[in-house]
Amino acid sequence: MNLLLENKINNILADIFKRLDLDEKFAFVKVSDRPDLSDFQCNGALALAKIAHKNPREIGTMIADELQKCDFCESISVDGPGFINLKLKNEVIAQNADKMAEDERLGCGTVENPHKVVLDYGGPNVAKTMHVGHLRSGVIGESVSRIERFVGNEVTSDVHLGDWGTPMGMILSEIILQDGNLDKVSSYDIAQITEFYKNANIRCKEDEAAREKARIITAKLQGGDADYRRAWKYLRDESLKAVKANYEQLDVNFDLWWGESDAHETCREIVEIARAKGISEIDNGAEIIRLEESNKPKPPVIMVKSDGGFGYQLTDIATIKMRVDDLHAAEIVYFTDNRQSLHFEQIFEATDKLGIAPNVKLQHIMFGTVNGADGKPFKTRDGGVMDLETLIEMSKEKVRQSLPQPDEVAGYGAAEIEKLTQQIAIAAIKFQDLKNTIASGYVFELDDFAKFEGKTGPYIQYAVARINSVLRKAEAAGLECGPIVLEAPEERTLALKLAQVHNVVMRAHTDKEPSIIAEYTHGLAQVFSTFYNACPMMSASTPQLAASRLKLAKLTRDILKLMLYLLGIEAPEVMLKAENKGE
Ligand code: ARG
Numbered sequence: 001m002n003l004l005l006e007n008k009i010n011n012i013l014a015d016i017f018k019r020l021d022l023d024e025k026f027a028f029v030k031v032s033d034r035p036d037l038s039d040f041q042c043n044g045a046l047a048l049a050k051i052a053h054k055n056p057r058e059i060g061t062m063i064a065d066e067l068q069k070c071d072f073c074e075s076i077s078v079d080g081p082g083f084i085n086l087k088l089k090n091e092v093i094a095q096n097a098d099k100m101a102e103d104e105r106l107g108c109g110t111v112e113n114p115h116k117v118v119l120d121y122g123g124p125n126v127a128k129t130m131h132v133g134h135l136r137s138g139v140i141g142e143s144v145s146r147i148e149r150f151v152g153n154e155v156t157s158d159v160h161l162g163d164w165g166t167p168m169g170m171i172l173s174e175i176i177l178q179d180g181n182l183d184k185v186s187s188y189d190i191a192q193i194t195e196f197y198k199n200a201n202i203r204c205k206e207d208e209a210a211r212e213k214a215r216i217i218t219a220k221l222q223g224g225d226a227d228y229r230r231a232w233k234y235l236r237d238e239s240l241k242a243v244k245a246n247y248e249q250l251d252v253n254f255d256l257w258w259g260e261s262d263a264h265e266t267c268r269e270i271v272e273i274a275r276a277k278g279i280s281e282i283d284n285g286a287e288i289i290r291l292e293e294s295n296k297p298k299p300p301v302i303m304v305k306s307d308g309g310f311g312y313q314l315t316d317i318a319t320i321k322m323r324v325d326d327l328h329a330a331e332i333v334y335f336t337d338n339r340q341s342l343h344f345e346q347i348f349e350a351t352d353k354l355g356i357a358p359n360v361k362l363q364h365i366m367f368g369t370v371n372g373a374d375g376k377p378f379k380t381r382d383g384g385v386m387d388l389e390t391l392i393e394m395s396k397e398k399v400r401q402s403l404p405q406p407d408e409v410a411g412y413g414a415a416e417i418e419k420l421t422q423q424i425a426i427a428a429i430k431f432q433d434l435k436n437t438i439a440s441g442y443v444f445e446l447d448d449f450a451k452f453e454g455k456t457g458p459y460i461q462y463a464v465a466r467i468n469s470v471l472r473k474a475e476a477a478g479l480e481c482g483p484i485v486l487e488a489p490e491e492r493t494l495a496l497k498l499a500q501v502h503n504v505v506m507r508a509h510t511d512k513e514p515s516i517i518a519e520y521t522h523g524l525a526q527v528f529s530t531f532y533n534a535c536p537m538m539s540a541s542t543p544q545l546a547a548s549r550l551k552l553a554k555l556t557r558d559i560l561k562l563m564l565y566l567l568g569i570e571a572p573e574v575m576l577k578a579e580n581k582g583e
Contacts, residue, residue: 002109002502003100005093006030008072009040009086016066022048022059029086031500038077038085039093039496045082056082090486094548097484097495101555106562108502110152111509115330117153118323119145122247122254123336125162126239127171127197130246132378132386132444133337136367138252139433141335142568143514144365145253150566151509156327160319161243161259163236165312167197169218171235172228173210174200182231190242193235219309222264236261246388251426251568258319266318267310270354271303279353289350298342301350316347321356331361333512338366338439365512368441370433378444395425398450399458404578412576420572424458425450427569431457434567435518452577455522457569460560463525465575467557470537474550477538481554482547490531494552497527501559505566514567521563528556 006029013027026044033041045063049056060078067076067086075087100107121141124130141157148155174196175182188196203210221228240257247253271287274280280289285306291298303314323329334344344364351357372378380386399421406414428450435455436442452458474480486492500520508516537553540546561571 003096003103003107003499004109004502005088005096005496005499006040006503008092008096009088012067012070012072013042013044013063016063016070017044020062020066022063023051032085034085037079038075038087040086040088042084042086043082045078045084049082060084090492093492093495093499094484094486096499097552097555100498100501101481101484101551101558106501106555106559107499108150108505108562114152114154116328117148117155117331117333118327118329119148119155119157119333119335120160121145121157121335122159122243122252123162124159124239124243124246125167126236126259127167127193128162128239129194129385130243130388132370132388132391134388135250135370135391135429136337136433136438137335138247138250139430139568140365140367140438140514142250142252143430143434143517143566144333144335144512146566146568147505147509147514147517151505156255156323156329157253158256158258158323159243159247159254161236161240161257163232163239164222164260164264164310164315166214166218166309167200168221168232168235169214169216170200170204171197172221172231173214173217174203175231177203182227185231186234188235188238190238193238215305215307215309219305219307222309249392249422249426250388250430251570258322260312260315260319263315263318263322264310266321267303267314270314270318270321270356273354273356274303277354289353291346291349291353298346298349301346313343313347313350316343317350317354317356320347320351320360320362324357324360329357329360331363332357333363333365335365335367337369340364341366363512365438367438371441371443373443373446375443391429392425395429395450396421399424399428402450402452402458402578404576409576417576420576423570423572424461424575427457427461427564429457430567430569431455431460431518434514435522437515438513452575457564458575460521460525460564461569461571462575463528464557464560464564464571465573466532467528467553467560468573470553471550471557474538474546479538479543479546479550481551482544484551485544485548487545488535490534491549491552494527494531494556497524498552498555498559501563504563508566517563517566521560521567524556524560524563528553528560 010028014024017024017027026047029040029042031040032038045056045060049059057078060082064076064078064084072089072092073086074089077085079085119141121137123137124134145155145157175185204214217228221232274289280287280303286302287304288300288302290300301313302311305311323332348362370378378386380390403417403421406417432445432449448454449456450458452462486495504516504520508514535549537546537549540549564571
């Protein structure tokens, strides 16, 4: 059940439309564009009039007259060319808010037909330090994963570790070049491993012979060479440890830690299927699948390279087959930056030709880059790549400046302050990312992102903690929540805003767009703040009013917490501030 006010009105409208013999398709309202005039508006009369060649105001008035009889509106008017404007009675809104407060899902419904979704995000690579470029995929993917689960879909998230391509041959080749063999591999820590990879990268950029060597080693590794496999496994395990630590800090979670290498056996199957279907061919020694060229040239998918190695495209196609056969995915969604758009177009088309994922929805959600103030990809102060650990440390440093010192506040020793610092710093990083629509890139706002005011994660965490504090005080004073009554305009506005939550979550789900939730959450925190300043709770004029306001506050707190959860952000019970020692 969802407790969207619009649904209630839509049901009434549908009845009226039926009675008046009007097309029920147009029997719906939306939140008003003119909140000064109305809460909701129905534009159906305009569409109906167009079809019937009638005057829209006339049809509007006919509908409005029927609505009048239903006794749930304070005012109904037909305005402009035929918009029907509705202002609900306060009791109707209050009743709905009461029901939301009593509902364990806070009025949010679920999808009608739940299905299995596999989400592919993260995508870090063995031996490469995770940097700011890896931030968005993990942060957006985690949020979408929580949203999808919440609306009732079954989700499996998979990191798809980059552990099988040429970079593997490059690093092994570099170690052999420097050490003479692979004997010392298992003594290297992650810092040394990434250093080898950096050097390998530089060498391969300049030197064709080095590239050739790396290619040969990659093919041998994939072919099963025992020494290469042993060394590779160590490098993979060490990298995975570092990657897991990074994701743990960010509170980004995965059900599966599959890598490209796990698709190796299925890659062979794909090659066989392509041959059997007659859709592959040999081109310059490589085995490829040609694709349709529509308005722009689309290069073929290279399944097997001329040296026998499997590439990024084939491992991805094989992984689709595994996700369909083993995980029973009905939908697979990928989150990467927009530079991989061609890759996904290619593999989706090849998958279609292969017929390995019939009726499975494949979607690539691409995002823009995280930029510095100069509009170029975000770098450290000395111009280096901003790695994730540095970014998190930087954010924590900012947050520390706003928090009291350990033991300055009773109960907050070093460990508690550190935990709070971490929760706020991650909220700051994630919210700054998620408040932007996915497709757009954004400038990493160095000065303001961790502030307790403005459109930031900490601002919303602060709003939650503030309500927690009021509720604690109320409890201590023996005050309880009671039925909601709406008298002050600030109460009414708050209750109307709360009533949107189902719609917000559903839109975020349909569009796979967490920014819709981020935007709403910030708006709700602001509306609450206005209510908080205008409507005293503990010292309300009557006990009934105090009880109603406490209930509104509690519902707001619960919805804010749920929204933060869906964004992948924690909501600490208490927030502290350096100046006033918190609430
Ligand atoms: N490892 C890849 C990279 O760093 C991203 C993987 C994205 N997921 C996928 N199934 N291709 O570019």
